[in-house]
Amino acid sequence: MMVKKRSFYQQSRPWLIAAIVLIVIVWAFSGLQFAGVKDSAGQILGSIFSGLFHPDWSYVYSGHGEDLLSALLETLAIAFLGTIISSFIAVPFAFWAAHTTKKFSLRSTSGKFVLTVIRVFPELVLAIMFIKAVGPGAFAGVLAMGLHSIGMMGKLFSEAIENIDRGPEEAIVAAGGNLLDALSWATLPSVLPEFINFTLYRFEIAVRSASILGIVGAGGVGAPLIFALSTRSWSRVGIILIGIVVMVTAIDWLSGTIRRHLLK
Structure with a gap:
């Protein structure tokens, strides 16, 4: 059996790609x-570690609504509301952006473009914009988190729609059903587990993002954290960081457990 000899381009292509990557890395570091x-x-690093090992436990709960527990609950509320609101709004965007045919579709192309534009703006930038519009507080954080999540979840949802088996839809239409019947009895039941999975995954990310929105005044645990850093209250910084780590770890574990059971 004769082995076809590889051309010079095929032989040098891996080295060419590696050289381009290396040039890009060197260019990036040169800036x-x-x-x-x-x-x-x-000294500052030592103070932070000292605060981690000697946290201010009295700040965990005071009963006045200005303690760590209240800030963490507000952070969770921002992440939860932003994720839930965006998960519902992202569904029509996902069907708009889903490419379900082999031919070029202006509908899906325009939908993907809109979702890309939404994802361009980070949560912090959106939070600053909404603070100017509605004032500082958790409401601005929910709006920022929700709008940014629409772009991300709309993209994930649209990919789930594109990857489903079209056989059940075609069977329903062939049996005399209309497009609404196919959507209700075939498409949505097929994509719903993936939608829930992506929503839980996005909620994990939203909890992390909501932890820093308070830095710009959009509510959550970020506000007391930046205040403690600015006043060099390292023991307060330590207990806040511990609270964030515990909250994020618990949410990751709970979300991962639900997703594993969901995908069985």
């Missing part, structure tokens, strides 16, 4: 301006 390490960096 960094390394200003050195400050003399106080070691």
